[in-house]
Amino acid sequence: MTEMFFKTLEASAEKTGLWQILTGHRAIFAYVVILLAALILLMLLFIIRNAKDTELKEKEKKQREEKRRFSRLSALDDEQRQEKKYDDKESLADICDKFRDFASSRMGLYYDTAVIRAFVASLSVTKLIIMQGISGTGKTSLGYAFGKFVQREASIVPVQPSWKDRTDMLGYYNEFTGNFTETELLYSLYEANLNNDVYITVLDEMNIARVEYYFAEFLSVLELPELASRKIEVVSDKRQSDPKLLTDGKLTVPDNMWFIGTANNDDSTLSISDKVYDRAMVIELQSRAQPYNAPDTEPVPISAPYLYSLFERASKEFAMTEETRQRIEQLDAYISGHLQITFGNRIMRQTEKFIPVYRACGGTEAEAVDLIMSRKVLRKLEAQNPVYVAAEAEGLISAIERIFGEGALPSCVSYMKKYVKI
Numbered sequence: 001m002t003e004m005f006f007k008t009l010e011a012s013a014e015k016t017g018l019w020q021i022l023t024g025h026r027a028i029f030a031y032v033v034i035l036l037a038a039l040i041l042l043m044l045l046f047i048i049r050n051a052k053d054t055e056l057k058e059k060e061k062k063q064r065e066e067k068r069r070f071s072r073l074s075a076l077d078d079e080q081r082q083e084k085k086y087d088d089k090e091s092l093a094d095i096c097d098k099f100r101d102f103a104s105s106r107m108g109l110y111y112d113t114a115v116i117r118a119f120v121a122s123l124s125v126t127k128l129i130i131m132q133g134i135s136g137t138g139k140t141s142l143g144y145a146f147g148k149f150v151q152r153e154a155s156i157v158p159v160q161p162s163w164k165d166r167t168d169m170l171g172y173y174n175e176f177t178g179n180f181t182e183t184e185l186l187y188s189l190y191e192a193n194l195n196n197d198v199y200i201t202v203l204d205e206m207n208i209a210r211v212e213y214y215f216a217e218f219l220s221v222l223e224l225p226e227l228a229s230r231k232i233e234v235v236s237d238k239r240q241s242d243p244k245l246l247t248d249g250k251l252t253v254p255d256n257m258w259f260i261g262t263a264n265n266d267d268s269t270l271s272i273s274d275k276v277y278d279r280a281m282v283i284e285l286q287s288r289a290q291p292y293n294a295p296d297t298e299p300v301p302i303s304a305p306y307l308y309s310l311f312e313r314a315s316k317e318f319a320m321t322e323e324t325r326q327r328i329e330q331l332d333a334y335i336s337g338h339l340q341i342t343f344g345n346r347i348m349r350q351t352e353k354f355i356p357v358y359r360a361c362g363g364t365e366a367e368a369v370d371l372i373m374s375r376k377v378l379r380k381l382e383a384q385n386p387v388y389v390a391a392e393a394e395g396l397i398s399a400i401e402r403i404f405g406e407g408a409l410p411s412c413v414s415y416m417k418k419y420v421k422i
Contacts (some may be wrong), residue, residue: 111142121363147301163209193245205260205262234249319352355369
């Protein structure tokens with residue numbers, strides 16, 4: 001029956017000419033069928049390969065998520081830490097005296113008592129201290145020695161001329177290796193979040209590059225009053241395998257970390273902007289201290305919370321007197337009227353913190369005022385026309401001695417006398 005049907009269909013096709021058309025285009029028809037089959041096969045291969053690629057990418061993503069890109073920081077999380085014993089019983093005056101004797105007897109470093117007092121008092125004011133002066137006066141070694149004294153090694157970070165942003169300080173993520181290049185500073189910042197030690201980071205030759213560039217984010221976060229807000233970005237994303245203290249790729253800049261920057265003024269360095277100076281305390285080292293014999297003095301492991309408690313106690317016991325406040329306001333009025341500069345609320349707050357701690361360290365109120373006025377206020381005159389400042393120099397010297405008393409502020413008077421010679 002079926003055979004009969006196909007014969008009938010073939011006869012009909014021959015009669016109508018359809019058979020000739022089909023047999024004439026048989027080769028083309030075969031090519032079309034083969035082409036369609038090939039396309040279908042390619043599509044199937046594409047779907048299969050795409051599925052495998054997706055699976056592979058998911059697998060690689062999972063492996064990347066599970067891989068620790070911060071090897072050193074993650075190792076800190078894994079460490080079994082023992083509680084450290086601190087010698088939290090010394091007064092600020094004792095700390096200054098013992099540190100000076102320790103630096104002399106154990107390290108062969110000599111500093112004037114006033115420099116030590118200014119350094120310790122500066123720790124209560126800001127997280128950034130700038131050590132300025134000629135080479136060989138101990139700018140770098142002061143911060144290093146203090147780290148030895150409190151039994152927490154200071155991190156020495158040599159600043160490079162090419163530094164431009166925070167990655168030069170903290171490190172960067174390497175897409176090729178899948179690892180984050182961790183710097184010593186990043187390691188110290190993370191470690192400081194895990195204990196109460198006093199951490200010192202020395203930015204050696206900090207003005208060989210633009211401080212307001214590579215240190216910009218630190219300058220901003222260190223100004224924030226709440227510790228929870230003082231976070232700096234390390235990476236732009238987050239992973240489950242990241243160190244525990246990284247929150248959305250950000251790390252807290254802790255209260256127990258201080259930055260000590262050394263600055264030289266020569267042809268190889270750049271000027272430091274007012275933005276940086278206003279947020280920092282400045283200590284001048286213009287000569288070497290005379291060597292002296294000190295009794296052998298052991299280090300004193302002090303905790304940061306105890307140091308803060310000493311600062312707080314000093315602010316209550318040695319608060320700036322009303323008489324000194326009025327004199328500072330008189331000097332501010334004279335300088336703003338004759339030289340068009342003023343120090344504003346920030347420097348006044350710094351003065352209110354610096355004076356009590358400096359006194360608790362064994363200094364006098366007049367010495368503290370002299371230091372902060374010469375290094376925080378009169379320094380602003382460097383941005384003015386020197387000829388204009390020279391014309392007002394003798395008048396300012398007279399005003400200083402009239403307001404505070406003759407010989408009361410020797411550093412301020414000495415600073416202004418250099419303009420008299422112009």
